[in-house]
Amino acid sequence: MLIPVILSGGAGTRLWPVSRKAHPKPFMRLADGQTLAGATLRRALGAVDHDNVLTVTARDYYFFTRDIYREVAPEASHCFVLEPEGRNTAAAIGAAAMWVRDHFGEQARMLVMPADHLVRDTDAFNRAVRRADALAAEGWLVCLGVQPTHAETGFGYIRAGESLAHDGARIEAFVEKPDAETAQRYFESREYLWNAGMFCFTARGILDALAEQAPDILAGVEATWGETGVEADPVELDASRFAAVRSESVDFAVMEKAPRRAVVPVACGWSDIGSWQAISDLYETDGSGNQVQGHAVIVDTKNTFVQSDQRLVAAVGVDDLVIVDTADAVLVARRGRDQEVKSVVEELTRREHDSAVFHQTVHRPWGRYTVLEDAADCKVKRLVVRPGGVLSLQRHEHRSEHWTVVSGTARVQVDDERFELGASQTVQIPAGSLHRLENPGHDNVHIIEVQTGSYFGEDDIERLEDVYGRV
Numbered sequence: 001m002l003i004p005v006i007l008s009g010g011a012g013t014r015l016w017p018v019s020r021k022a023h024p025k026p027f028m029r030l031a032d033g034q035t036l037a038g039a040t041l042r043r044a045l046g047a048v049d050h051d052n053v054l055t056v057t058a059r060d061y062y063f064f065t066r067d068i069y070r071e072v073a074p075e076a077s078h079c080f081v082l083e084p085e086g087r088n089t090a091a092a093i094g095a096a097a098m099w100v101r102d103h104f105g106e107q108a109r110m111l112v113m114p115a116d117h118l119v120r121d122t123d124a125f126n127r128a129v130r131r132a133d134a135l136a137a138e139g140w141l142v143c144l145g146v147q148p149t150h151a152e153t154g155f156g157y158i159r160a161g162e163s164l165a166h167d168g169a170r171i172e173a174f175v176e177k178p179d180a181e182t183a184q185r186y187f188e189s190r191e192y193l194w195n196a197g198m199f200c201f202t203a204r205g206i207l208d209a210l211a212e213q214a215p216d217i218l219a220g221v222e223a224t225w226g227e228t229g230v231e232a233d234p235v236e237l238d239a240s241r242f243a244a245v246r247s248e249s250v251d252f253a254v255m256e257k258a259p260r261r262a263v264v265p266v267a268c269g270w271s272d273i274g275s276w277q278a279i280s281d282l283y284e285t286d287g288s289g290n291q292v293q294g295h296a297v298i299v300d301t302k303n304t305f306v307q308s309d310q311r312l313v314a315a316v317g318v319d320d321l322v323i324v325d326t327a328d329a330v331l332v333a334r335r336g337r338d339q340e341v342k343s344v345v346e347e348l349t350r351r352e353h354d355s356a357v358f359h360q361t362v363h364r365p366w367g368r369y370t371v372l373e374d375a376a377d378c379k380v381k382r383l384v385v386r387p388g389g390v391l392s393l394q395r396h397e398h399r400s401e402h403w404t405v406v407s408g409t410a411r412v413q414v415d416d417e418r419f420e421l422g423a424s425q426t427v428q429i430p431a432g433s434l435h436r437l438e439n440p441g442h443d444n445v446h447i448i449e450v451q452t453g454s455y456f457g458e459d460d461i462e463r464l465e466d467v468y469g470r471v
Contacts, residue, residue: 047125305323393464404448
């Protein structure tokens with residue numbers, strides 16, 4: 001049995017301000033309205049003849065990922081292994097292999113793919129998966145290698161060697177990102193493939209390879225698995241054990257050194273969506289080399305990409321720019337330097353600026369909130385609580401809150417008092433008071449929350465009870 005394993009996480013720093021730590025690249029919606037995570041799930045289900053998919057992701061992303069999956073494939077079996085912190089792909093794949101072994105046997109094959117890549121030709125992808133699956137069943141550790149369409153310096157490469165069955169080839173070497181001259185030579189030789197981070201092997205095969213090539217990583221994951229409630233749904237890896245696992249990619253830890261490794265070439269319209277240049281390539285280009293997504297006016301402008309979901313952006317007399325406008329941040333960059341956007345995120349992180357982590361609208365397990373105003377003396381939010389959604393029982397040291405119900409009926413607790421609020425009704429919550437809000441109805445509840453006090457950071461939340469396990 002072939003089990004799709006989706007690896008979902010990462011900061012997506014090169015796609016700021018749309019991708020942020022609390023809302024990374026897999027959750028970005030492209031022009032067709034699909035998220036990358038949702039498109040990956042569809043691709044995973046299309047590659048197999050059953051509905052079992054395993055996703056390894058961070059606990060912070062679990063609820064949002066689950067909601068996207070339920071929207072895309074409500075009848076499928078969505079299983080999750082949750083990492084308390086990222087330890088790179090070797091540890092994530094090791095934990096996934098133990099899950100697959102325990103549920104489907106050690107000879108079950110795994111189709112490992114990132115959640116944030118794009119594949120346009122799913123038929124070609126599925127044909128390559130079938131060839132890779134056949135090689136994996138014969139004991140090979142298989143990579144899906146993308147046939148280059150141009151000389152690219154931003155990807156690692158795989159050098160293919162001796163031909164194997166199922167249109168595969170033995171891997172001669174993995175090559176790091178080359179300079180422009182070397183990339184051109186690789187492209188012209190037709191001997192090199194892009195390393196897309198997609199793999200196929202048996203659960204036993206990858207665990208044995210970890211034992212041989214990275215025994216300390218395997219030992220750390222085994223110790224974590226032994227302390228984890230592996231029958232839970234979702235499976236939450238033991239935090240203290242997993243924190244001790246060495247962080248390394250499966251490429252470095254295993255694939256570059258394993259003796260029995262193969263590659264299956266595939267031409268499937270693949271993109272890692274790793275930069276704003278890659279995003280702009282998804283859109284039609286006008287006669288001046290411009291691409292526009294959203295609301296923009298272009299005057300005497302060439303080779304410029306503009307994305308704006310809400311406000312109107314006007315570009316006059318500019319050339320070779322990337323302009324990305326969001327509700328609370330704007331990016332302007334030279335087109336050839338869009339890979340350096342991550343340095344902006346590094347600086348924002350150093351300054352402890354919220355925009356490195358959060359959007360103006362933040363998704364929570366119970367729904368979402370949007371920051372309407374963030375001033376020195378107050379903060380105003382609009383909360384949308386989905387049916388059945390429950391905020392944690394919490395209190396704040398530095399702020400008081402005032403809730404006004406806009407629509408729906410909210411069930412509220414303030415200290416020992418419990419009551420319901422309807423539209424236009426309000427409640428004051430003093431600093432230090434225990435409080436909780438839930439939606440007992442069948443429609444969304446909309447709340448305007450006004451915070452006053454000396455500090456409004458999200459870390460001024462002391463959770464005492466939480467139905468989503470965030471205490």
